[in-house]
Amino acid sequence: MDVTARIEQALAAAVTRAEALGSPPGLGRAIRHAVFPGGARIRPRLCLAVAEACGNDDPSLADAVAASIELLHCASLVHDDLPCFDDAPTRRGQPSVHAAFGERLAVLAGDALIVLAFETVARGAAGVPQRLPELIHTVSRAVGVPSGIVAGQAWECETRVPLANYQRAKTGALFAGATMSGAAAAGAEPGPWRVLGERLGEAYQVADDLRDVVGDPKELGKPVGRDAALGRPSAAHELGIAGSIRRLEVLVAGAIESIPACPGAAELCGLILAETRRFLPKELARRAA
Amino acid sequence: MDVTARIEQALAAAVTRAEALGSPPGLGRAIRHAVFPGGARIRPRLCLAVAEACGNDDPSLADAVAASIELLHCASLVHDDLPCFDDAPTRRGQPSVHAAFGERLAVLAGDALIVLAFETVARGAAGVPQRLPELIHTVSRAVGVPSGIVAGQAWECETRVPLANYQRAKTGALFAGATMSGAAAAGAEPGPWRVLGERLGEAYQVADDLRDVVGDPKELGKPVGRDAALGRPSAAHELGIAGSIRRLEVLVAGAIESIPACPGAAELCGLILAETRRFLPKELARRAA
Numbered sequence: 001m002d003v004t005a006r007i008e009q010a011l012a013a014a015v016t017r018a019e020a021l022g023s024p025p026g027l028g029r030a031i032r033h034a035v036f037p038g039g040a041r042i043r044p045r046l047c048l049a050v051a052e053a054c055g056n057d058d059p060s061l062a063d064a065v066a067a068s069i070e071l072l073h074c075a076s077l078v079h080d081d082l083p084c085f086d087d088a089p090t091r092r093g094q095p096s097v098h099a100a101f102g103e104r105l106a107v108l109a110g111d112a113l114i115v116l117a118f119e120t121v122a123r124g125a126a127g128v129p130q131r132l133p134e135l136i137h138t139v140s141r142a143v144g145v146p147s148g149i150v151a152g153q154a155w156e157c158e159t160r161v162p163l164a165n166y167q168r169a170k171t172g173a174l175f176a177g178a179t180m181s182g183a184a185a186a187g188a189e190p191g192p193w194r195v196l197g198e199r200l201g202e203a204y205q206v207a208d209d210l211r212d213v214v215g216d217p218k219e220l221g222k223p224v225g226r227d228a229a230l231g232r233p234s235a236a237h238e239l240g241i242a243g244s245i246r247r248l249e250v251l252v253a254g255a256i257e258s259i260p261a262c263p264g265a266a267e268l269c270g271l272i273l274a275e276t277r278r279f280l281p282k283e284l285a286r287r288a289a
Numbered sequence: 290m291d292v293t294a295r296i297e298q299a300l301a302a303a304v305t306r307a308e309a310l311g312s313p314p315g316l317g318r319a320i321r322h323a324v325f326p327g328g329a330r331i332r333p334r335l336c337l338a339v340a341e342a343c344g345n346d347d348p349s350l351a352d353a354v355a356a357s358i359e360l361l362h363c364a365s366l367v368h369d370d371l372p373c374f375d376d377a378p379t380r381r382g383q384p385s386v387h388a389a390f391g392e393r394l395a396v397l398a399g400d401a402l403i404v405l406a407f408e409t410v411a412r413g414a415a416g417v418p419q420r421l422p423e424l425i426h427t428v429s430r431a432v433g434v435p436s437g438i439v440a441g442q443a444w445e446c447e448t449r450v451p452l453a454n455y456q457r458a459k460t461g462a463l464f465a466g467a468t469m470s471g472a473a474a475a476g477a478e479p480g481p482w483r484v485l486g487e488r489l490g491e492a493y494q495v496a497d498d499l500r501d502v503v504g505d506p507k508e509l510g511k512p513v514g515r516d517a518a519l520g521r522p523s524a525a526h527e528l529g530i531a532g533s534i535r536r537l538e539v540l541v542a543g544a545i546e547s548i549p550a551c552p553g554a555a556e557l558c559g560l561i562l563a564e565t566r567r568f569l570p571k572e573l574a575r576r577a578a
Contacts, residue, residue, distance in 0.1 A: 017434075017435075018433070018434040018435065019434075019435070020434075020435040021435065022435045022436050022440075022454055023434050023435030023436070023440055024434075024440055024443040024444045024446070024447050024454075025447070026443060026446050026447055027434060027439070027440060027443035027446070028434065028435075031434070075400075079396055079397075079400065082396065084391075084392040084393045084396065085393060085396075102373075102446065103373040104373045104374060104442075104443075104445075104446050105443060105446050107368055107371065107373065107374075107396065108368075108439050108442055108443045108446075110400065111364075111368065111399065111400070111403060111433075111439045112433050112434045112439045112440075112443075114400060114403050114404060115403065115429050115432050115433030115434075115437070115439065116429075116433055116434070118407045118425055118429060119425065119426065119429035119430075119433065121425075122421070122422045122425035122426055122429070123422075123426070125422060126422050129418045129419045129421055129422050130418045130419075132411070132418055132421045132422060132425070133411045133412075133414060133415050133418050133421060136407055136408065136410075136411035136421070136425070137408065137411055137412070140404050140405075140407060140408035140411070141408075143404050144307070144400075144401050144404030144405055144408060145306075145307040145308075145309075145312050145313075145316060145317065145320065145401045145404075145405070146306075146307065146308070146309040146310065146311045146312030146317075147311050147312070148404070150316070150397050150400045150401045150404065151311075151312055151313055151316060151401075153393075153397055154313040154315060154316035154393075154394060154397045154401075155313045156393075157313070157315050157316070157391065157393050157394050157397075158313050158314070158315055165311055165313075
């Protein structure tokens, strides 16, 4: 089975558990809406790519961990889109969860997705429980306080924002969680994989800032120009378009340099380059080619 | 160290981790506000009582698990109090989290508390990883979908609500999580401890309904009469005050009957009776004595 199919299957298994008999039907629908149809699934793809590079001796655990990273990403999107944050009417080309199901079910769907993520990791690790403490720790650090995505979002509520902390938490943390948990799922030491995730997270943030300036709302499935409208820091505004593309190239090169010695390093390197082209706006990918 | 001190210390350790260097200060303050000063800490006390009854061979794990149950309870209170749900201005005698810190930090504090709960369990189980999959599973089921407290809250968004499902999820689930995870923390089979938790949860719900009718807002630290105002089901309205007290006695007796055979069964029984008197409104406890 290819990577995309494995990720979708692991996500479908988790979401189906959430809809089990006795579940309030509205919440089940809101959770499904938050997860399907998906976006680019960049984080779980990265997680599986690292697990593969480390030998992936327990593919069902790696699939579960990759799914949990995506569930946490979906949870953060649902809560970020809420009226009290970005008040985003659309996401991935469809109404945002609160627009479709109301604010209450959007809060609860985000909560349920966080819980589901941890449960998914634990189910995946039932056969190798000795890997679970490290996995839970890695995933928690990526998403919680002091420096996970929830902390990243909370920096938007502060008047004085250390930009590096903000960006590392808001985007870098879950990318680092993806690479580190991918390694841990395969029984490898997660620490050496942090830098790869952080650099790719930063590269993705630059690409995302660029898409917010030059992207096509139809291609993105969400409105553009939001960073400027909401006064958020943006590489595209600070460095310009050409400067941002150069920054992106430097970050991706640095990411590839940081790949720890492992059986599948060369394949992982090729995969990262292909993914980078994939998450640039089409117009810029043509220019950069 | 007595039980109260152990619980407060385990909670303080978790909250202090959330405030570590690099954490956005507002979020750290909101998390602390959500956890301290505490309420009756009934769920973690129950969790520790069951761990003790099962031999409690790893007290630091039991303390961590008890703290995680309380962190999840605090998370649910923060989100339940939000303007889109109960819009509660006060909680535990102080402003609710969104009243003190704004809606955005209240959403994020709830999210962070959920993550912190799972991280706390995993840290506690670092020395006995083989207990961790069952613990994560037990805690997830208590709080998530299809039948945990998040699902319980989501039933309030449905037009047709099966009352038993609603009450079991809204209150019973986390009590069952407390008894089951207490057993699992001590290496015992959690399943046989479910009924005790569910019955005590139901008893607590009856007591809580009574307090909403006859309680003193100063003693409770929150307004009374909310169930009637919000049109929520209430034992006190359905059965009357005398009928509710009788129902409570039946439930507590049934709970005690359900205690599985274990080294500390007699002590646990005495403890449950003492706690029951503790969570009745003072006026009714005098009448029931």
